[in-house]
Amino acid sequence: MDEDTLIQRYFSFDADSPGLIQGPGDDAALLKLPPETCAISTDLFLQGAHFDPGDDPADLGHKALAVNLSDLAAMGATPVCFTLGLAMPRIDESWIAGFSEGVKGLAREYGVALAGGDLSRGELGVCITVIGTLEGDTPALRRDAAMVGDRIGVTGTVGDAALARLYPDRAGLESCRERLYRPRPRVEFGCNIRGHAHAAMDISDGVLKDLGRLLKASGKGALVELMEIPLSKPVADERTKSGDWFSILGGGEDYELVFTAPESEWEDIQRIGHQLGVPISSIGIVDGDDGLRLTEKGESVPLPSQLGYDHFGGA
Amino acid sequence: MDEDTLIQRYFSFDADSPGLIQGPGDDAALLKLPPETCAISTDLFLQGAHFDPGDDPADLGHKALAVNLSDLAAMGATPVCFTLGLAMPRIDESWIAGFSEGVKGLAREYGVALAGGDLSRGELGVCITVIGTLEGDTPALRRDAAMVGDRIGVTGTVGDAALARLYPDRAGLESCRERLYRPRPRVEFGCNIRGHAHAAMDISDGVLKDLGRLLKASGKGALVELMEIPLSKPVADERTKSGDWFSILGGGEDYELVFTAPESEWEDIQRIGHQLGVPISSIGIVDGDDGLRLTEKGESVPLPSQLGYDHFGGA
Numbered sequence: 001m002d003e004d005t006l007i008q009r010y011f012s013f014d015a016d017s018p019g020l021i022q023g024p025g026d027d028a029a030l031l032k033l034p035p036e037t038c039a040i041s042t043d044l045f046l047q048g049a050h051f052d053p054g055d056d057p058a059d060l061g062h063k064a065l066a067v068n069l070s071d072l073a074a075m076g077a078t079p080v081c082f083t084l085g086l087a088m089p090r091i092d093e094s095w096i097a098g099f100s101e102g103v104k105g106l107a108r109e110y111g112v113a114l115a116g117g118d119l120s121r122g123e124l125g126v127c128i129t130v131i132g133t134l135e136g137d138t139p140a141l142r143r144d145a146a147m148v149g150d151r152i153g154v155t156g157t158v159g160d161a162a163l164a165r166l167y168p169d170r171a172g173l174e175s176c177r178e179r180l181y182r183p184r185p186r187v188e189f190g191c192n193i194r195g196h197a198h199a200a201m202d203i204s205d206g207v208l209k210d211l212g213r214l215l216k217a218s219g220k221g222a223l224v225e226l227m228e229i230p231l232s233k234p235v236a237d238e239r240t241k242s243g244d245w246f247s248i249l250g251g252g253e254d255y256e257l258v259f260t261a262p263e264s265e266w267e268d269i270q271r272i273g274h275q276l277g278v279p280i281s282s283i284g285i286v287d288g289d290d291g292l293r294l295t296e297k298g299e300s301v302p303l304p305s306q307l308g309y310d311h312f313g314g315a
Numbered sequence: 316m317d318e319d320t321l322i323q324r325y326f327s328f329d330a331d332s333p334g335l336i337q338g339p340g341d342d343a344a345l346l347k348l349p350p351e352t353c354a355i356s357t358d359l360f361l362q363g364a365h366f367d368p369g370d371d372p373a374d375l376g377h378k379a380l381a382v383n384l385s386d387l388a389a390m391g392a393t394p395v396c397f398t399l400g401l402a403m404p405r406i407d408e409s410w411i412a413g414f415s416e417g418v419k420g421l422a423r424e425y426g427v428a429l430a431g432g433d434l435s436r437g438e439l440g441v442c443i444t445v446i447g448t449l450e451g452d453t454p455a456l457r458r459d460a461a462m463v464g465d466r467i468g469v470t471g472t473v474g475d476a477a478l479a480r481l482y483p484d485r486a487g488l489e490s491c492r493e494r495l496y497r498p499r500p501r502v503e504f505g506c507n508i509r510g511h512a513h514a515a516m517d518i519s520d521g522v523l524k525d526l527g528r529l530l531k532a533s534g535k536g537a538l539v540e541l542m543e544i545p546l547s548k549p550v551a552d553e554r555t556k557s558g559d560w561f562s563i564l565g566g567g568e569d570y571e572l573v574f575t576a577p578e579s580e581w582e583d584i585q586r587i588g589h590q591l592g593v594p595i596s597s598i599g600i601v602d603g604d605d606g607l608r609l610t611e612k613g614e615s616v617p618l619p620s621q622l623g624y625d626h627f628g629g630a
Binding site for chain 2: 070072074077
């Protein structure tokens, strides 16, 4: 099967996106975006760094798009469309079919259209670029907008994906594996807290590392209580057993949001979380300008040297 | 040097792009695009498939962006910004510095801003996504809009890059090597012939293969005279010597445009080409619906089985 036919068969799906005038098949796709601010983000998703050779292609398709949608969620932007670059060593139609199914499923669910792509020979890997819009004049959830006095919130639970990656064969980690392979980006929550929260990020490299980045970008500091960090039962059990907070919190791949919001908005944010079924935990307070500091049950805990996932770890 | 510092040092450059509100550094970049149609395109640029291990990183930076700008040129869109995904096996700061310089140079020249990116461990490769705008209501230069009676035009000369790739050490091919490593996308010409030409494509996979795609998308056929295909002196000499049209015409990497336009617009298009210093050749006529047919000095020539570059050739 030639390249053009493959693209036609597996990558010519449009979600119901009124913004897309012309999808894949020409030199470029054509969009008519509303006259609003757009957000654009790109992520590589590569074998070796982000997934393993034996991983299910449908899971990979889901996740490659999910990690990008999570970036839009972290800005409070509504996804509109995406482009997809796919490199593979040779044409493997059954792999492509599975991958395409995974991408398509999530794209339909989140109402985001495939605008275009490229297919080439290379090591297995994906590069997705997403575009979203920010309705109205409410500012985006930037990472440099935290204010002293803000409460720090985290959605869902963290460490689940890292635990599933650490123990691929352990029983009882089904929910963690779901988090690792089929993350659910917090798009609706992100869009809804825009105007309530000051700053936000997704915590793909681990909650502490990414919160550290947010504080640095904002020129602020914060005190975080480790006991308030939301853990699922399997992760809490592992933490108790190992006595170590950081191996799991630093594993990354939590496609949750960390955000900061003034006390006065906290009740509204809780209500939004409740309506959308998104649990929210308050883990600390932005309190000055001297970086991230941790406590455990009120006692000071030194910061580990490696707070989260490093994309060139060991290199 | 950590990833965040590297990105700050080498990938935080903005061209003068009024559309970019916030560039790299957050989960997503923020744009304020004019209320016009946008064009978006993505291309992979990978070691092995698109470049060789020893290639100059500054050339690679230039070319990775150039091939994307060429896609916008082929739609008649004005480039606004781009995202850049870069995979490399380990952090090599001098390579990154060279690559960044090559990208930056072309970005400044074409007035296109870096909106964001991603850096990851993997086989050396680049994925760039570009966004452009199409002012006013004049339709884009789609590939499916050729009409019977249209004249077929090609910019510049073709085959130069293929010749340089075939004979890396041959003397006298400096101009061909310039075309291979530092292609100049025909952005201004593409934007200016929108409204005059019906259809256009860039001919990255070779003039005959890409013209074949344009005709197929348009449901049309055409008669092309090989002797009218514009060749530089080195390519014409090689053609005469080898007696073979197709090895060089099928080599691809010609970042020129092929377009079709009604006879009544031809004079205006010639004038635009003249003003911009872009040579234009008329190579044939869209004449019905039975695909691409070739003549040499008026005598029919059979189509070769392989018309141009195949991204999975031999796989």
